[in-house]
Amino acid sequence: STKIILDLDTGIDDTLALSYILASPEAELIGVTGTYGNVVVDHGLANDLRLLAMYGREDIPVFRGIDHPSTASSFEVPPDSAIFHGSNGTGDAQIPAETTRQPQEQSSVDFMIESARKYPKGELVIVPTGALTSVAAALEQAPDIVDKVRIVLMGGSLTQPGNMNPFTEANISQDPEAANALFHTAADITMVGLDVTTQVLMTREDTRALRETGTQVGTFLADMTDYYISISEQEDGDNYQGGCNLHDPLAAAVALDPSLVTTFATNLMVETDGPQRGRTIGDPSRILQTPKPTKVALEVDADRFTKRFMDRLLTLARS
Ligand code: BDR
Numbered sequence: 031s032t033k034i035i036l037d038l039d040t041g042i043d044d045t046l047a048l049s050y051i052l053a054s055p056e057a058e059l060i061g062v063t064g065t066y067g068n069v070v071v072d073h074g075l076a077n078d079l080r081l082l083a084m085y086g087r088e089d090i091p092v093f094r095g096i097d098h099p100s101t102a103s104s105f106e107v108p109p110d111s112a113i114f115h116g117s118n119g120t121g122d123a124q125i126p127a128e129t130t131r132q133p134q135e136q137s138s139v140d141f142m143i144e145s146a147r148k149y150p151k152g153e154l155v156i157v158p159t160g161a162l163t164s165v166a167a168a169l170e171q172a173p174d175i176v177d178k179v180r181i182v183l184m185g186g187s188l189t190q191p192g193n194m195n196p197f198t199e200a201n202i203s204q205d206p207e208a209a210n211a212l213f214h215t216a217a218d219i220t221m222v223g224l225d226v227t228t229q230v231l232m233t234r235e236d237t238r239a240l241r242e243t244g245t246q247v248g249t250f251l252a253d254m255t256d257y258y259i260s261i262s263e264q265e266d267g268d269n270y271q272g273g274c275n276l277h278d279p280l281a282a283a284v285a286l287d288p289s290l291v292t293t294f295a296t297n298l299m300v301e302t303d304g305p306q307r308g309r310t311i312g313d314p315s316r317i318l319q320t321p322k323p324t325k326v327a328l329e330v331d332a333d334r335f336t337k338r339f340m341d342r343l344l345t346l347a348r349s
Pocket residue numbers: 041042043044067068111114159160184193199200201277278
């Protein structure tokens with residue numbers, strides 16, 4: 031099995047990514063770490079703890095990450111994220127479980143470092159789906175883990191316009207310096223960005239199937255995702271695709287099965303200045319250099335992914 035750490039800003043599609051990993055027999059989720067973006071860190075962690083309680087998986091430890099960008103002393107949820115993910119991060123749907131469990135004492139950065147050192151190369155994949163501050167800090171504090179860790183992140187865009195502004199995608203925009211530092215390491219990184227995540231959708235037909243399971247989990251996932259679809263319809267205007275994008279679940283799925291995407295190897299950087307701050311671009315100073323450690327997903331087998339995603343979610347909702 032593939033050992034997974036999910037670094038989430040939970041978040042509707044983060045919730046779907048967590049659900050997908052829990053529903054995947056070939057995945058072993060060794061920990062959930064909390065970052066910020068859609069929500070503040072403590073809010074995301076509270077969601078993670080309740081979601082794990084809902085799934086009866088309180089054996090999985092949860093760790094707190096750094097709660098603000100490298101260049102600021104605090105973080106506030108951008109208005110757009112609050113609109114897209116609802117006031118509670120789960121589209122105003124209530125997670126049908128409570129828990130008294132708390133995050134571990136150990137920080138997410140220390141947990142990532144310890145885990146990367148513990149497992150043989152290739153066994154562990156870190157899947158960041160929010161701001162990259164903690165993941166970048168782990169690599170900075172422990173350069174020795176660079177050869178051991180595989181990272182499959184949701185973020186950025188090479189060929190598509192951004193979703194925060196025409197240049198930048200939300201996760202990268204939260205901490206461009208951290209993302210830039212990460213892309214300058216030699217780590218094995220796959221970038222699952224808007225290039226591919228805008229090609230995979232969940233529709234009202236899918237939420238209907240979840241609702242028809244008649245279970246608490248199915249109803250919750252359907253309510254939450256219906257909210258995301260409605261907001262997408264409202265905000266995307268003429269660009270509405272008939273559903274919501276499965277950003278974070280696609281990164282989780284690629285972590286388990288890289289064959290779902292076709293990638294382009296390059297040396298990436300992130301603009302940290304000017305109006306294009308937060309944009310992921312090829313690094314002009316390293317573009318001809320080898321090796322090219324970052325693989326940017328540019329094509330996706332959307333049908334194979336969405337079918338597997340819905341099959342697994344339905345099985346989870348029924349169980
Ligand atoms: C990313 O930003 C967040 O809103 C989503 O959870 C996803 O990780 C999409 O740009």
